[in-house]
Amino acid sequence: MSKAELKKVSDTKITKFVKKGEAIFSEGEKLNGVYCVRDGVSKLSKLSPNGKDQIVKLATQGAVLGQRSVIAQETSNLSAVAVKDMEVCFIPKDIIEETLSSNPDFAVEVLRHMAHDLKEADDVIVNMSQKTVKQRVAEAFIYLRDNFGEDKEGYLSLTLSREDIANVVGTATESAIRIISDFKKLGLIKTSGKMIGIYDEKRLIEMAKGH
Amino acid sequence: MSKAELKKVSDTKITKFVKKGEAIFSEGEKLNGVYCVRDGVSKLSKLSPNGKDQIVKLATQGAVLGQRSVIAQETSNLSAVAVKDMEVCFIPKDIIEETLSSNPDFAVEVLRHMAHDLKEADDVIVNMSQKTVKQRVAEAFIYLRDNFGEDKEGYLSLTLSREDIANVVGTATESAIRIISDFKKLGLIKTSGKMIGIYDEKRLIEMAKGH
DNA sequence: CAGGAAAACTGACAATTGTCATGTTTTGAC
DNA sequence: GTCAAAACATGACAATTGTCAGTTTTCCTG
Numbered sequence: 449m450s451k452a453e454l455k456k457v458s459d460t461k462i463t464k465f466v467k468k469g470e471a472i473f474s475e476g477e478k479l480n481g482v483y484c485v486r487d488g489v490s491k492l493s494k495l496s497p498n499g500k501d502q503i504v505k506l507a508t509q510g511a512v513l514g515q516r517s518v519i520a521q522e523t524s525n526l527s528a529v530a531v532k533d534m535e536v537c538f539i540p541k542d543i544i545e546e547t548l549s550s551n552p553d554f555a556v557e558v559l560r561h562m563a564h565d566l567k568e569a570d571d572v573i574v575n576m577s578q579k580t581v582k583q584r585v586a587e588a589f590i591y592l593r594d595n596f597g598e599d600k601e602g603y604l605s606l607t608l609s610r611e612d613i614a615n616v617v618g619t620a621t622e623s624a625i626r627i628i629s630d631f632k633k634l635g636l637i638k639t640s641g642k643m644i645g646i647y648d649e650k651r652l653i654e655m656a657k658g659h
Numbered sequence: 660m661s662k663a664e665l666k667k668v669s670d671t672k673i674t675k676f677v678k679k680g681e682a683i684f685s686e687g688e689k690l691n692g693v694y695c696v697r698d699g700v701s702k703l704s705k706l707s708p709n710g711k712d713q714i715v716k717l718a719t720q721g722a723v724l725g726q727r728s729v730i731a732q733e734t735s736n737l738s739a740v741a742v743k744d745m746e747v748c749f750i751p752k753d754i755i756e757e758t759l760s761s762n763p764d765f766a767v768e769v770l771r772h773m774a775h776d777l778k779e780a781d782d783v784i785v786n787m788s789q790k791t792v793k794q795r796v797a798e799a800f801i802y803l804r805d806n807f808g809e810d811k812e813g814y815l816s817l818t819l820s821r822e823d824i825a826n827v828v829g830t831a832t833e834s835a836i837r838i839i840s841d842f843k844k845l846g847l848i849k850t851s852g853k854m855i856g857i858y859d860e861k862r863l864i865e866m867a868k869g870h
Numbered sequence: 871c872a873g874g875a876a877a878a879c880t881g882a883c884a885a886t887t888g889t890c891a892t893g894t895t896t897t898g899a900c
Numbered sequence: 901g902t903c904a905a906a907a908c909a910t911g912a913c914a915a916t917t918g919t920c921a922g923t924t925t926t927c928c929t930g
Contacts, residue, residue, distance in 0.1 A: 494781060496789035497868060504781050519767075520774035525781055548767050555766035556730075556759050562773045563731035569780035570705060570715050570736055576787040577829025578707035581917065610878060618788025620918050625879060641926075642878080657708060792887065821908065831888050836909060852896075853908080 462538045466490075472513060472528040472536065479524055481540040483513040488534030489596065489606055492526045493615065503616045504572070506531070506606075508596065515558070516565075518544055531608060576618055579658070584617045585627045586656035589637065593646055602638070603645040610642070631655075673749045677701075683724060683739040683747065690735055692751040694724040699745030700807065700817055703737045704826065714827045715783070717742070717817075719807065726769070727776075729755055742819060787829055790869070795828045796838045797867035800848060804857055813849070814856040821853070842866075 463486075466472055472483055475495060485507055492505040492513070504526060507513055517524045518541045548555050575584060589604070596606035608616070614624035628644070631637045636652045638645045646652055674697070677683055683694055686706060696718055703716040703724070715737060718724055728735045729752045759766050786795060800815070807817035819827070825835035839855070842848045847863045849856045857863055 494785045496785050498789055500789055502785045502788050504784055516774045516777050519770050520778065521771075522778070525778045548770070549763045552760045552763045552766055555763055555770060559730050559759070559766060559770050559773065560732075562770065562777060563727045566727050566773060566777050566780060567731065567733070567736045569777060569784065573715055573780065573783050573787060574705045574707050574713045576784060577713050578709055578711055580915095621877095622879085622919080623917060626917095629879075791885095832907095833889080833909085834887060837887095840909075 464536050464538060466530045466534040466536060468530050468533050470530055472530065472534075473524055475524060475527045477524050479514045479517050479541070481538050482515050482518050482544060483528070483536040483538055485509055485511045485513065486535040486537060488530055488536075489532040490528045490534060491531050491612065491615075492528055494526050501527075501615050502618055503612065504569075506595070506616070512561075515544075516562070519548075519558070519562075531612060532606060579656075581617060581619045581623055582627055582630075583656050583658055584619070585613070585624060585631070586636070586652050588613060588616050589644065589646055589652060590649075590656060598645065601645065602647075603640065603643040607643050675747050675749060677741045677745040677747060679741050679744050681741055683741070683745075684735055686735060686738045688735050690725045690728050690752070692749050693726050693729055693755060694739070694747040694749055696720055696722045696724065697746040697748060699741055699747075700743040701739045701745060702742050702823065702826075703739055705737050712738075712826050713829055714823065715780075717806070717827070723772075726755075727773070730759075730769070730773075742823060743817060790867075792828060792830045792834055793838055793841075794867050794869055795830070796824070796835060796842070797847070797863050799824060799827050800855065800857055800863060801860075801867060809856065812856065813858075814851065814854040818854050 461484075464483075466488070472490060473479060487509060490507045490511075490513060491503045492507060493501045493503045496502055507528070513528050513536070514524060548558070575587065579587070592604045592606055592608075596604065598604050610625050610628070611621045613628075614621040617624060628637070628639065631652070632639055634651075636646075636648050636655060638647045672695075675694075677699070683701060684690060698720060701718045701722075701724060702714045703718060704712045704714045707713055718739070724739050724747070725735060759769070786798065790798070803815045803817055803819075807815065809815050821836050821839070822832045824839075825832040828835060839848070839850065842863070843850055845862075847857075847859050847866060849858045
């Protein structure tokens, strides 16, 4: 992006704070721009016909929410809700569209990013369809550690509710809870309240691979 | 694309015929360009660690294979194998990259397309994680009819092996076969050899929705 | 800090799905 | 046409997962 363009963006951007549990936008909503995540974490989920909310992605610092819908000129196919207090900045879609069509480098940049997302989505599809719930839960913890880190005591920095964990994994809340209990009994993880920590990484990774 | 660009593309493109069962490229392969599907159908699949091949997408006329990998400058994350004799034309990646960075409209066009694919991938994730195998099989038949049509006798124009159907749905081959038998007994579909036809669309759609 | 709501947890059971074993049919090469 | 290999099909059973019902714990609000 040129300096002039950068300036225009920073002039028009609006910073917004979103508390944990609050929505940034909802499925089916028409978006007038995109939201850059400066801080915090958002879950991107889609309501399934049976009433459950499948979490498709967790977005953190650097992610751009709503990009897909704005580019495709469609309403959002996902809901975005904060799972950790957030700071986001809004960029109107006019700016995006203008920059896209005037600046090929920007377009290619966005394209690369979207190509990456698409690959990740493919991976999720394979995991969902070919791995057991137990494997997916194990994988989820490793993913959470790798992407959001852990505190000094070894607990995952991003604490999700059991229901959210179940919705990431795509299973019933009770099943997720049961598997968490099992993992704890097996000494793979430790828990403290709703916080979860990885205790035996090696064996947890084994579990994710299927024994 | 300008006329000069179009000319360059049509000068460099190489038409190739791929027989049913043959691969266009494989997972992990480095691609030197993309393949436009002129005719036929390809399955795009990914090997899961347990040895099963999950079909992520079926691509037909108009689809561009390898686009994601070429844009992201990565090796392919999927394998492409013909499930119906194909005619594809190859476009070297240099041409793609050059056109992308010189022609914003082309980039935006590709971007829109990829945004659409991403939405579809999200939908697949939700289906995989929230629907039963029975629902997914029913949905698969409706999808096959809507996207590939049916012949005069009402059989799906695209005939997949039972194994491929299982791999689309993400289940064991035996489970897929059993469900196909059940659907037939229930009068939802009809079969003739490996061909499958939709017999009672309304009830099949009900089944896809969950009873 | 009391009380109520929400979240976490557990048990019992049913439904779904996968696996293995085996038989049947179809297909394709010769 | 024949024969072997592959694909299709079914049964029996085990493993996984979901559902419902109920208890305990945690969290939040006044």
